[in-house]
Amino acid sequence: MSARRLLVSIHDVGPGFSDQVDRLADRLEGLLGGPRFAMLVVPDHWGVNPLEPNAAYRAKLREWADRGVEMFVHGWFHKDLSQHEGLANFKAKHMTAGEGEFLGLSHDEALRRMRDGKALVEDTIGREAAGFIAPAWLYGDGARAALSEVGFRLAEDHFRVWRPADDAVLAKGPVITWASRSSMRTASSLFFAGLARTGLQPLNTVRIAVHPGDTTKQSILRDIDRTVGAFARRRPVGRYADLDANAAN
Incomplete structure (x- = not known):
């Protein structure tokens, strides 16, 4: 039987959100008993917050x-500048607010940004990156094709974690996350998290993701506390790297 675990991550990590990320990291350390979470690093958020020249943040x-925090590459700019049609256009409009950077990229451009991001993050942390997670968890055909060529150990979307080398699915189930950009989206995310605290307990692997924008609403912060606590009391806090040696769960 596969091990039960809780995986927690902080998205959009970079110098532009330094204070918010600090607040989330401190909060999660208190809830989880240490820095037992992953960070998703954006090399140059929206083209105005570059990591490379910022020695202090690196x-x-x-x-x-x-200290043990797993570091993922989280796109390059995070911002989506592509033109979309059909299903991709629906995803770009309704699943994110212009943040799905890798949804419309060609294979060659996705490959270039993945390789550059991997090189920068690994040079920064002095070790291999844990994997790649596209902004807004959205991948176009070009990004999916490029993933297996870069050498990332893991990738993640809304509903699964997989190994790009052979497309083996290592965990299944929706990510619990919150939306802060409108009252309606906040309410729906709080509603889903409430259902998830009971409904997702049977899953072996539960994933929770927090974002810098979550720090702007006390209702979200309180719900993060409730949700992380509800799962952490019933299962150990794990690492994404643990999945690579286990079957899909």
Whole structure:
């Protein structure tokens, strides 16, 4: 039988959200008993917050990595500048607010950004990146084709974690996350999290993701506390790397 585990991550990590990420990291350390979470690093968020020249923030990321925080590459710009049609257009409009960077990229452009991101993050933390997670968990055909060529150990979308080398699915089930950009989206995310605290307990692997914007609403922060606590009391906090040696669950 596959092990039960809780995986928690902080998205959109970079110098532009330094204060918000600090607040989330401190909160999660208290809830989880230490830095037992992953961070998703954006190399240059929206083209205005580059990681490469920021020596102080790079040192901070390396310190977190030295303490055991798993570091994923989270796109390059995060911003989506592509034109979409059909299903991709629906996803771009309704599943994110212009953040699905890898939804419309060609194979060659996705490959270039993945390789550049991997090189920068690994140079920053002094070790292999844990994997790649596309902004807004959205992948187009070009991104999916490029993933297996870069050498990332793991990838993740809304409903699964998989190994790009052979497409083996390592975990299944929806990510629990929150939306802060409108009152309606916040309400629906709080509603889903409430259902998930009971409904997702049977899953072996439960994933929770938090974002810098969550720090802007006390209702979300309180719900993060409730949700992380509800799962952490019933299962050990794990690492994404643990999945690579286990079957789909």
